[in-house]
Amino acid sequence: MNNDIRVTKVSNPADLEKVFAIRREVFVVEQNCPPELEWENEDVSIHFLATVNGEPAGAARWRKTDNGYKLERFAVLKQFRGKGVAQAVVQTVLDDLPADAGYIYLNAQVQAMGLYGKFGFVAEGPEFEEAGIQHYKMVFKGSR
Template sequence: MPPKAEVRKVSDPADLEKVFAIRREVFVGEQNCPPELEWEFEDESTHFLATVDGEPAGASRWRKTDKGYKLERFAVLSKFRGYGVGQELVKAVLADLPADATYVYLHAQIHAVTLYERFGFEKTGPEFEEAGIRHYKMVRK
């Protein structure tokens, strides 16, 4: 039986450093995102940390924008991919959104589109590039 991911909302500095370390490894290290594009809106975001058997495995966040609620920075460390960590992160973030979150959207990397489709998100508009990576805007219906 594969290990089960646990996801929790985090705000203390020690847990946030784990979140940022995961994002640094996945986005800056693996995907070559410019660091200056990776670190923005941290103070206005609600952050989540996924662990597997107590070990940091993934991260994500949501924040309120002028358009609605944006889900962002979904990252799963390579050794934990394929075990449902991403799905657990999406579930936790969606469950944490305020009751007035009627417009929920994200910018999905091409390879993650099917994950978000499972949660009711639909592609809107053309493919675009963000931080050198191909994305689609997706909105939850």
């Protein structure tokens, strides 16, 4: 079966609800992240929704911080994993950043570090815990 993967920047309430539903399923339900830690900085973030054959499948966001541009909340629903959705989301988010975006970083869950590494992100600093999950800060060293 051919998977038609599309990743779009979204801002209307109906699409944002799909984004938040994906994050709720992946982070709060599946990974047991505290809900109060999941919902922050929504109004200052640029949100993305990934679909597979028209079905909501993944989400992510980026925002400008005092340090640079932070990529966050990458989530793919379990039934869509292993189909290229995460790669499409990472590439779309990177492509959407301003051309002059200098410092680009994210906090990667340990099991996702290989994905981000393929795009030129490099781990910096020690492993740390965030919302009960082990992470590494990763900084973009690739080219866009």
